[in-house]
Amino acid sequence: ASYSYLLGAMWLAFHSTYIIIFLTGLPANLLALRAFVGRVRQPHPAPVHILLLSLTLAPFKIIEAAQGLQWHLPVVLCALTGFGFYSSIYCSTWLLAGISIERYLGVAFPVQYKLSRRPLYGVIAALVAWIMSFGHGTIVIVVQYLNSTPQATNESMFVCYENFSKEQQDVVLPVRLELCLVLFFVPMVVTIFCYWRFVWLMLTQPHVGTQRRRRAVGLAVVTLLNFLVCFGPYNVSHLVGFHTGKSPAWRMEAVVFSSLNASLDPLLFYFSSSAVRRTF
Template identity: 80%
Template structure:
């Protein structure tokens, strides 16, 4: 049923993203859940937990995107699943852009105004910011799904399958293209500009403060680079397709590949979590130790590996003794 190299390539990309992103985000979910359950959690942990949930929502919907790619982008499942999959998939993408912007704002305030930030830091601010991001993304994508789903699939037959949110007629394009443009401007360009400014200031402050250690400087640069890659590599092509579609009055042929890149953020975000939180670094370290221990036990070297794992764990504990995800300069 797959008729060209393009469909197997997209399917393979989805499978790789799913296999790499799901376990990493589950580890991050466990770490952030533990942090949020503590008394007076920091707003940054609430934002990071929300970003993890957005990634997991996208990853749980990827099998439906895999099925679509495997069948030459024809949808043979119930039509309602087409609407629900698209709604959740695109909502998670645009929720992530504003959550990333919120994280960048928190980072900048933490190093630019460390004393004032610590005095005014309250968990409710993180909850409000996360709710605003979810409401904005779900609200906007509701309009898109209604406009695209009901108009583009109602005349399709189940035997031939349907196409999800493609092949619009002129009347459908009058609704779809302006809404996509608004999505691009408000849910991509605005948070990207905010994020670039905040991380530019954040990294500059971290690199110019003489009492900031080299390890924290490297983490700061890594955090900024991963976030910038998220916007430019993952979200950029998909949103550029909205601009191209608005001016050419049709969806570009490379839109499906752009959607794949958007889902790649679910595999990149764990790197952001790693640079952001010592709790996540410990969780990833322990996960790797478990894998190494099980692998070595199959080879009959359980005792030797256990001793090595104990030493490594002590090293990690000592190295990660600083407060989790604390980039403040005071």
């Protein structure tokens, strides 16, 4: 009875969290998307607007939480949903890194950056981020069709992308470790360095106004929260899983935190773009 009560409480918490994320994230991201589409369609859009536009397209899932963390739809949809969701997490990390690089270069080398700035560079950076993340995300499809997710209580219901056998974990856990190191820690280090230099330059230059300084600090703080709060727990679960040889019991909770970036990203858009501020 206590176990059933715990499962019910977890389902209610996950369901409520995803609903809040959906209700706050969807309208704000749609407003930001409208602003970025308008800005990109103008002549000579900045590369950062192309990167920010790509960031608004990262999806988040809600179906499993609404159905008690079990998948009732066809197996192929589970694989495709997992592919899009987990790939978008790591696409977001590299897009955030690209935005931080653009911001740092624009402040540290303003003349050279303005002379060499091309919209094509933003397109290339966004494509590289999507290709890297979705290329790694194919492991979700491969594992799913290798029958790596056992059936749950009956033939029409199973837990999506969990409960691997020992042989399957020997493949999945090293891949998760590689995802954590290459697609989380590397872009996080790049982002921290760029925003440290960006904020330092903004605060020390006398001609920079107070509002611009506040936006610079806000942009850095929101981005850091994205890495530490949203993506940090999920990637730490990769490290713990590789060390212990099995997925940690709190991995599902870590996945919920990953969805919070749908609510945090609009704040990042607000601090990054005057077009978004006007739209809001």
